[in-house]
Amino acid sequence: MPREHLLKIGVSGIRGVVGDFLTPGLACAFAQAFGTYVGAGRVVVGRDTRSSGEMLHHAVACGLLAAGCEVVDVGILPTPTIQIYVGATRTRGGIAITASHNPPEYNALKLFNSEGLFFNSYERGELLDLYHQSDFRRATNEEIRRATADYATPTRLHIERVLRHVNAARIRQRHFRVALDAVNGAGSVMTVGFLRDTLGCELHAISIDPTKPFPRIAEPRPDTLGDLSNLVRSVGAEVGFAQDPDGDRLAVADETGRVLDNDDVLALAVDAALRRLPGDVVVNLTTSSVIDEVAATHGRRVYRTPVGEANVVEMMQATGAVIGGEGSNGGIIFPAVHLCRDSYTGMAFLLERMAETGETMSALAGRLPRFYRKLGKVSYAHGRLGPLMQALEESFPDVQTDRSDGLKLILPGGWIHVRASNTEPLLRLAAEARSEGEVEELYARVLRLFEESGTALFDTLA
Amino acid sequence: MISQQAAKSLRISHVGLRGVVGSALTASHVLDFAAAFGTFLEPGGAVVIGRDPRASGVMMREGLLAGLLACGHDVIDLGIAPTPVIQHSIRRRDASGGVSIGASHNSAEWNALKFFGREGTYLSTAEAGELLDIYHLKKFAFVEWNQIGRVTEETRAIDRYLDDLAANYDFPALRKFRVLVDCCNGTSSLILRRANQRFGTAFILINEQIEGVSFAHEPSTTRDAVALQLAPLMQPLHADAGFLFDVDSDRVALAAEDGTPVSEEVVLPLLADYLLPRGPGKLIIANISSTALLEEIAARHGGRVVRVPVGRQAAIDALSTYRPEQIALAGEGTGAVMMPQFRFVYDGIASMLAVLSMLHESGRTLSQILNSYPKYSILKGQVPLVTQRIPALLMDLRARYSDGQVSVLDGLRVDWPGRWFHVRVSQTEPIVRVICEQRGDPPRELFDALMEEVRSFA
Numbered sequence: 001m002p003r004e005h006l007l008k009i010g011v012s013g014i015r016g017v018v019g020d021f022l023t024p025g026l027a028c029a030f031a032q033a034f035g036t037y038v039g040a041g042r043v044v045v046g047r048d049t050r051s052s053g054e055m056l057h058h059a060v061a062c063g064l065l066a067a068g069c070e071v072v073d074v075g076i077l078p079t080p081t082i083q084i085y086v087g088a089t090r091t092r093g094g095i096a097i098t099a100s101h102n103p104p105e106y107n108a109l110k111l112f113n114s115e116g117l118f119f120n121s122y123e124r125g126e127l128l129d130l131y132h133q134s135d136f137r138r139a140t141n142e143e144i145r146r147a148t149a150d151y152a153t154p155t156r157l158h159i160e161r162v163l164r165h166v167n168a169a170r171i172r173q174r175h176f177r178v179a180l181d182a183v184n185g186a187g188s189v190m191t192v193g194f195l196r197d198t199l200g201c202e203l204h205a206i207s208i209d210p211t212k213p214f215p216r217i218a219e220p221r222p223d224t225l226g227d228l229s230n231l232v233r234s235v236g237a238e239v240g241f242a243q244d245p246d247g248d249r250l251a252v253a254d255e256t257g258r259v260l261d262n263d264d265v266l267a268l269a270v271d272a273a274l275r276r277l278p279g280d281v282v283v284n285l286t287t288s289s290v291i292d293e294v295a296a297t298h299g300r301r302v303y304r305t306p307v308g309e310a311n312v313v314e315m316m317q318a319t320g321a322v323i324g325g326e327g328s329n330g331g332i333i334f335p336a337v338h339l340c341r342d343s344y345t346g347m348a349f350l351l352e353r354m355a356e357t358g359e360t361m362s363a364l365a366g367r368l369p370r371f372y373r374k375l376g377k378v379s380y381a382h383g384r385l386g387p388l389m390q391a392l393e394e395s396f397p398d399v400q401t402d403r404s405d406g407l408k409l410i411l412p413g414g415w416i417h418v419r420a421s422n423t424e425p426l427l428r429l430a431a432e433a434r435s436e437g438e439v440e441e442l443y444a445r446v447l448r449l450f451e452e453s454g455t456a457l458f459d460t461l462a
Numbered sequence: 463m464i465s466q467q468a469a470k471s472l473r474i475s476h477v478g479l480r481g482v483v484g485s486a487l488t489a490s491h492v493l494d495f496a497a498a499f500g501t502f503l504e505p506g507g508a509v510v511i512g513r514d515p516r517a518s519g520v521m522m523r524e525g526l527l528a529g530l531l532a533c534g535h536d537v538i539d540l541g542i543a544p545t546p547v548i549q550h551s552i553r554r555r556d557a558s559g560g561v562s563i564g565a566s567h568n569s570a571e572w573n574a575l576k577f578f579g580r581e582g583t584y585l586s587t588a589e590a591g592e593l594l595d596i597y598h599l600k601k602f603a604f605v606e607w608n609q610i611g612r613v614t615e616e617t618r619a620i621d622r623y624l625d626d627l628a629a630n631y632d633f634p635a636l637r638k639f640r641v642l643v644d645c646c647n648g649t650s651s652l653i654l655r656r657a658n659q660r661f662g663t664a665f666i667l668i669n670e671q672i673e674g675v676s677f678a679h680e681p682s683t684t685r686d687a688v689a690l691q692l693a694p695l696m697q698p699l700h701a702d703a704g705f706l707f708d709v710d711s712d713r714v715a716l717a718a719e720d721g722t723p724v725s726e727e728v729v730l731p732l733l734a735d736y737l738l739p740r741g742p743g744k745l746i747i748a749n750i751s752s753t754a755l756l757e758e759i760a761a762r763h764g765g766r767v768v769r770v771p772v773g774r775q776a777a778i779d780a781l782s783t784y785r786p787e788q789i790a791l792a793g794e795g796t797g798a799v800m801m802p803q804f805r806f807v808y809d810g811i812a813s814m815l816a817v818l819s820m821l822h823e824s825g826r827t828l829s830q831i832l833n834s835y836p837k838y839s840i841l842k843g844q845v846p847l848v849t850q851r852i853p854a855l856l857m858d859l860r861a862r863y864s865d866g867q868v869s870v871l872d873g874l875r876v877d878w879p880g881r882w883f884h885v886r887v888s889q890t891e892p893i894v895r896v897i898c899e900q901r902g903d904p905p906r907e908l909f910d911a912l913m914e915e916v917r918s919f920a
Contacts, residue, residue, distance in 0.1 A: 018610070019604045019605060023602070024531075024532045032489055054612065058525070062492065062524035062525035062528060066489035104608070105608075138484040139484050
């Protein structure tokens with residue numbers, strides 16, 4: 001991995017490999033900038049189960065206290081649970097110490113405003129300027145406030161919120177046999193309680209020890225969830241759930257152990273949400289068209305945004321959407337619970353759909369409109385991006401395009417989306433069509449174009 | 463040009479990190495010092511930490527934990543704890559070092575980090591220099607993500623410390639004393655309340671509430687501070703002895719049973735009087751600014767005073783040049799005393815117990831003992847510093863008082879029979895200190911002349 005990506009300080013906060021790159025000093029300074037920005041009040045700090053989490057918690061607490069904030073430690077919790085608590089308790093803001101789905105050597109700070117939402121792009125820019133100017137508030141002995149803890153309330157609040165929007169009694173009646181892989185992450189304790197005690201499932205769980213390292217690649221994708229598939233088959237589970245280390249992302253296996261495409265999981269959640277609440281849908285440009293078809297059956301509109309949770313959230317705020325997310329990464333955002341990715345809402349929705357319909361997970365997924373997708377990435381030389389995109393656009397002269405994040409070409413029978421990665425010198429490709437043949441043809445056509453234009457390396461993801 | 467204010471409010475030196483929190487001492491100082499100490503210590507060992515009750519200690523603790531954990535050290539956190547207890551726990555837990563968060567006798571807006579090595583003692587000047595170099599270089603030995611340390615909390619530290627005190631002092635014999643203690647809202651109350659529970663001692667505590675923002679009075683262990691609240695209460699409460707501790711309990715000052723506040727200079731001679739006959743050590747290590755009464759007391763018991771420059775580092779370095787059994791005690795004229803049976807840790811509580819044991823064994827009152835000493839009068843003054851004129855000032859004084867015995871160990875000290883003065887630059891504040899002592903009445907004339915002389919160079 002190129003060295004420059006071992007630490008990234010930017011508008012989305014600070015992220016890096018802990019040790020020589022993401023140091024306690026950097027975390028402390030960033031937290032002090034944050035504390036200066038949100039003002040001297042209560043700030044919530046929580047974390048996922050990474051072994052660097054405790055150390056970084058202390059660095060962050062130091063910076064916040066130094067800025068005159070009171071620190072409320074909520075311990076190890078899923079990111080959505082922290083966000084809901086921040087919003088519900090009207091604190092000045094919150095910091096989640098988590099690198100989400102990144103490998104265990106990484107960590108990062110996710111920053112929330114007083115409503116428990118990601119800062120908008122303007123706020124992020126201001127905070128970053130403050131950090132770079134080192135223009136921090138420095139509290140005196142009289143101004144320094146306490147460090148307190150609240151370990152019980154956040155989980156209760158989060159589960160109460162979810163239960164307002166599902167029929168828990170109906171789920172409990174079914175005593176679903178459920179498999180869980182919590183990746184030894186922040187959901188390890190809470191998810192077990194949620195599925196077993198709150199929703200009355202017969203739970204078969206692996207990787208629920210928050211003191212242990214991640215036993216698999218942290219991102220929950222079909223290719224990383226072999227253990228969950230095996231568990232589903234061996235215990236005869238009706239559904240399997242997998243979370244990422246900070247419990248915002250969800251992946252789902254059906255009763256045969258097959259891990260569903262994350263876009264299909266989002267589609268099922270969109271369907272469930274639109275059955276209860278009238279409103280529109282927001283997804284990113286790379287999310288499958290299956291969402292448009294599901295929304296259309298409810299007579300609802302789909303807005304598209306650039307890739308990134310913050311972009312989806314901002315558009316959801318602007319449009320008053322009732323459901324949204326990003327298909328490829330398993331993020332389901334249901335603002336009635338909270339305007340954040342929340343695996344718990346996702347699990348509850350799917351279990352309720354199973355209870356309502358009496359259908360298996362494979363049957364529910366099987367009734368979704370079928371699309372074929374192909375994802376890949378291509379490395380490119382800096383400075384060649386513009387000509388590349390132009391060449392691409394010119395070679396598809398008569399199609400609808402979307403330039404809001406890279407280039408998306410929307411053809412009658414499918415689409416292809418090419419965008420530069422924010423974190424690596426890569427172009428990410430996503431193509432979708434109604435048949436496998438069409439998507440392969442579309443994808444191959446774009447790759448050929450790149451080859452002809454001299455873009456060097458190819459590496460295709462499954 | 464550095465402003466006087468900046469120079470006053472932050473000090474990074476061999477003694478560690480000390481400053482006014484917010485305006486001078488910041489979170490990044492704490493983080494960097496913690497990381498430097500984590501880098502300085504041998505890898506792998508645990509580190510004991512504790513803090514005094516200052517509100518800023520909460521912030522400093524977080525930064526200290528982050529830096530130590532990031533360097534791969536496990537941390538044993540004692541919470542709010544007296545400095546001597548932290549030092550005791552380092553040895554007991556076989557830790558590789560320790561840190562005390564607290565500004566001791568400074569006012570509440572200050573805070574500091576004090577660093578201890580494997581034996582629980584202060585770092586030598588050579589070690590402290592290495593720590594400073596690492597701090598300035600900012601090349602820290604952060605470990606990989608899966609080697610980061612863990613924090614555990616320790617709640618029995620005060621009890622284990624009291625066990626050690628009980629092995630050295632006869633607590634049952636000390637129950638008969640009514641002892642009035644001014645805790646100055648610091649950590650000494652934690653020990654003394656527990657001692658009352660466990661040993662039935664009669665420590666009566668005032669200002670015993672742990673307090674983070676405003677102390678009942680300046681927490682300095684001086685006669686003036688004793689005179690504020692402790693001394694006036696001695697007779698009304700029929701106390702046999704009175705003690706005042708600084709916030710982190712490493713220093714002590716005294717009040718006699720008749721309500722007399724005792725000069726801070728007398729603590730060291732008093733303890734020398736008690737400890738020298740008990741042997742085996744015959745040496746007293748003291749700085750050249752403390753009372754000449756010490757020499758008289760030492761002579762009574764066949765002891766000898768080794769005079770060193772002012773400051774903790776000089777005493778620490780001098781100690782390491784002797785075998786422990788050669789030493790009777792070491793300390794300063796500020797109520798900070800180290801004893802060999804407590805492995806040379808400044809310990810106000812142990813000092814107090816030694817004084818009480820002395821009362822018990824001698825059957826005399828504190829004022830009777832103190833009145834048996836020859837009278838010495840000491841005058842102390844200070845003048846703002848103009849650094850570049852110091853050498854000229856000292857040369858001038860040296861020429862003027864060339865009839866005495868001259869020492870240039872630290873500034874200028876001149877001795878005559880029964881009289882001496884010492885002019886030196888403070889290590890903690892931008893001032894010149896003038897100290898003048900005489901057997902008998904105050905050396906007012908000499909003192910006034912010296913002050914005028916020093917002021918003429920300001």
